[in-house]
Amino acid sequence: MSLNTLDHRVFFxxxxxxxxxxxxxxxxxxxxxxxxxYRNRDIIMQRGQEPEYYYIIAKGMVEEIDEEENSxxxxxxxxxDAASLLQNRVRHxxxxxxxxxxxxLKKEIFLQLIKSDAAFESYFLHNLSEKMNALLERDINKEMASFMAxxxxxxxxHPPVVVSHDASIRDAVACMxxxxxxxLIVQFPDGGEGLVTNTDLREKVILPDLSYxxxxxxxxxxKLITIEESDFLFNALLLLIEHSIKRIIVQRDGKTVGVLEQIDLLSSISSKAHLTNMQIQQARTVDELKAASSDVVYLIKSLQQQGVKVRHITKLLGDLNTKIYKKLYELVAPPELIENSALIILGSEGRKEQTLRTDQDNALILRDGFEHPELRQITKDFTDALISFGFPECPGGVMVVNPYWCKSLAAFDSELRRWVSEPAGDNAMNFAILIDxxxxxxxxxxxxxxxxAMHRYIRQDNLFFANFAKNALIFETPLSLFANFVTEKRGRSEELxxxxxxxxxxxxxxxxxxLEHYCQHTNTIERIKELNDKGVLDTAFATELIESLSFLLSLRLNIHLQKYERGKVVDNYLNPKDLSNFERDLLRDVFKIVDRFKKYITHHFRINMVR
Known part of the structure; x- marks a missing residue:
């Protein structure tokens, strides 16, 4: 590349x-x-001097050396170096x-752009959360942005129709x-409120012939499901799906101001998600349920294009997948089996962090002493149906069809005790799968x-925690000492x-x-928030971890969608060269945060003390 062939416009x-x-x-x-x-080893900027320019590399490579001589x-x-221009002093x-x-680019012009262009300014913000939001804003499909706004x-x-708790049913219906x-919103002397709907009147008054x-x-x-009027409509949609309800009580500073009806919400956002939810609920056969769950990839892509954060996408899909599992179990299992068992989902599904259906992880806990002659056939039918729905078979066999993951509570209890007493290899990972x-x-x-039982066996067992936590250190962070990406040398060349x-x-x-602090949540982001509330993680570090994980899950979602659409195997490999400069910069920041977290885990659990 020479000066004569550098096309400024194409380059920039x-x-x-x-x-x-x-x-x-x-x-x-x-x-x-x-x-x-600049010739090789020429000094471009010296630490401590007043900067004059913003530099963009057209050819070659530049080394940055910080105060601790890290490169x-x-x-x-x-x-x-934008930070030097903003501080009017070269730091490195x-x-x-x-x-x-x-x-x-001269400093004066660069600073003028910072002042006059909000998007340009946001690019150079050092706070990871703000940089993440800036990236999201850039990627939102503008025509769909109103959905999230x-x-x-x-x-x-609708304005609330309110009656006193002691009003007769006859008077209350007349008011409706x-x-x-x-x-109807029903008020009680203690300040509490309740809800009565047409369905309640039919089921609790007309059919049992209750006196009016x-x-x-x-x-x-x-038990009212409420939402603040200042909250986003998308969150109202999540509540509708999670609780399978048709209306939500709207509040202003904790006081009821109205009722949001399902039909009005749907007319506002025309959500494919809620349609899918309704089809799942109404399915009467396995084939109908399969049809209801068939458009998940379309739904994911639609939500992504609308600018929905990936943590909300995974939460929504987690709720939908849970409903698919529940409905399928009700379709294939007889009542006596359902009453004497607990179907659970594990891994990323249990944490509600799965996007595309990469595999299925599930188990069945049976009541002690209960047996069913058709259990093996029922669990096979369940697993086969999920595979036909697009939930691939788990390579590790973590499925109800595997007797190891389909047994009595006492048998699971025995396994838990063994896993804790011998917390190495597969035992630690099996425990990790189950804790989610x-x-x-x-x-x-x-x-x-x-x-x-899980918490009972690990109580005060520091050796278990150290052995359990050290699995977080199994894989190296793919970032070199010089902040370059470390990619695969064979097979997946230039990918990580x-x-x-x-x-x-x-x-x-x-x-x-x-696990150590008895957190109730299974979702990683909710766990981080709970750990912050308990004082285990400070707010700044908790925020960095949440934003880092959100960015990583967003990248993974993009990778999965691209590979799915190209008919490739959906995996977690990416080529850093396929990312924008901004995304690569963020990924480096995230990898550094991951390394800091690994050091924290090592120190906290004293992992260096175990072999």
Missing amino acids: SSVEPFCSLEEERFGSVLANIDVAY SFYAVKDSF QYIAAEETLCFV TRVRDCVV SQNKSDS DTAIGTIVVK ASFVAGDVALYEGLRE DIKKGAIFPIVHGVRSLA
């Missing part, structure tokens, strides 16, 4: 954040760009690592009729009994596995802390 059209500038500002940048040449390297289309030393050409108060919220309402003079308060459902379990169907007491390198260490490290 693919350089962050210049490529996002409006045409007028973009043209101004091009008009003020100069080119600087990082920048290649073509990388840039430096920059040296040409080989013959190098740089585009240079809509608040509950922007939807049709007068106000043309399908529901009975007080309305006797048939009230007092979420209840799906059957008798929840069996699931709760399993969780109680973000699950092994970053997602797993965070998930398992957090899982270990959550």
Whole structure:
């Protein structure tokens, strides 16, 4: 590449954040760009001096040396050093690592862009959370952005129809009729509220022939599902799906101000998610359930294009998948088996962190002494149906069809005791799989009994915790001493596995802390929040871990969708060269946070003391 062939416009059209500038500002940048040449080992900027330019590498490589003499390297289309320009002082030393050409932009023009362009400014924010949000904002499909911007108060919220708890059913129904309402808010002397709907009147009054003079308060459902009017409509959708309800009580600062009906919410966002949920609930055969669950990839892609954060996508899909499991179990298992068992989902499904269906992880806890002659056939039918739905068979055999994961509570209890007393190899990982379990169907007491046993056996067992937590350190973080990405040398040349390198260490490290501190949540982000509330993780570090995991899950979702659409095997490998400069910069930041977390886990559990 020579000075004569450097096409400024083409080059900067693919350089962050210049490529996002409006045409007028973009043209101004091009008009003020100069080119600087440096020989190998020439000093470009010296620590402590006043900076004059912002540098973008056109050819060659630049070494950055910080105060502790640590080196990082920048290649073509990388840039430096915005922080020095903003602070008017060069923090690190920059040296040409080989013959190098740089585009240079004067400090005054760079600072003017920072002041006049919000997107340009946000690119250079050092707070990881703000950088993440800036990346999300850039990627949102503008035509769909209104979906996420809509608040509950922007939807049709019906004024509450309120009656006293001691009003007769006759008077309460008359009030509903007068106000043309399908529901009533019932107030109690202690300040509590309840809800009565047309369905309640049919099921609790008309069918049992209850006297209309009975007080309305006797048939009230007092557990209200509420949402603040300032909250997002998407969160209202999540509540509808999670609780299988048709209306939500809308509040303002904790006081009821109205009722949000399902039909009004759907007309506002036309959600495919809720349609899928309704089809799952209404399925009467395995084939109908298969049809209801067939559009999940479309749903994921739609939500991603609408700018929905990946943590919300996985939560929504986790809820839908749980309902699919529950409905399927009800379709293939007889009532006596359901009543004497607990179906649970494990791993990423149990944590509600799965996006595309990479595999299925599930187990069945049976009541002690209960046997069913058709159990093996029923569990085979269940597993085969899930495979036909698009849930691949688990390579490790963690499925109800495997007798090892389908046994009595006493048998699981015995295995747990053995895993804790011998916490090496598969035992530790089996325990990790089970600790992420979420209840799906059957008798929840069996699931709760399993969780109680887990905590009972590990209580005050420091050796177990150290052996359990050290699995977070199994895989090296794919970042070199010089902040370069470490990719595979064979097979997956120039690619790295973000699950092994970053997602797993965070998930398992957090899982270990959550187990130690009796956290109730299974989702990793919720566990981090709970650990922060308990004072185990400080707020700043907890925030970094949450944003890091969110970014990693978002990258993984992109990888999975791209590979799915190209008919490739859906795995966790990515090529850093396929990322934008901004994404590569963020990934480096995230890997550094992962390394810090590994050091914290090592120190906290004294892992160096175990062999």
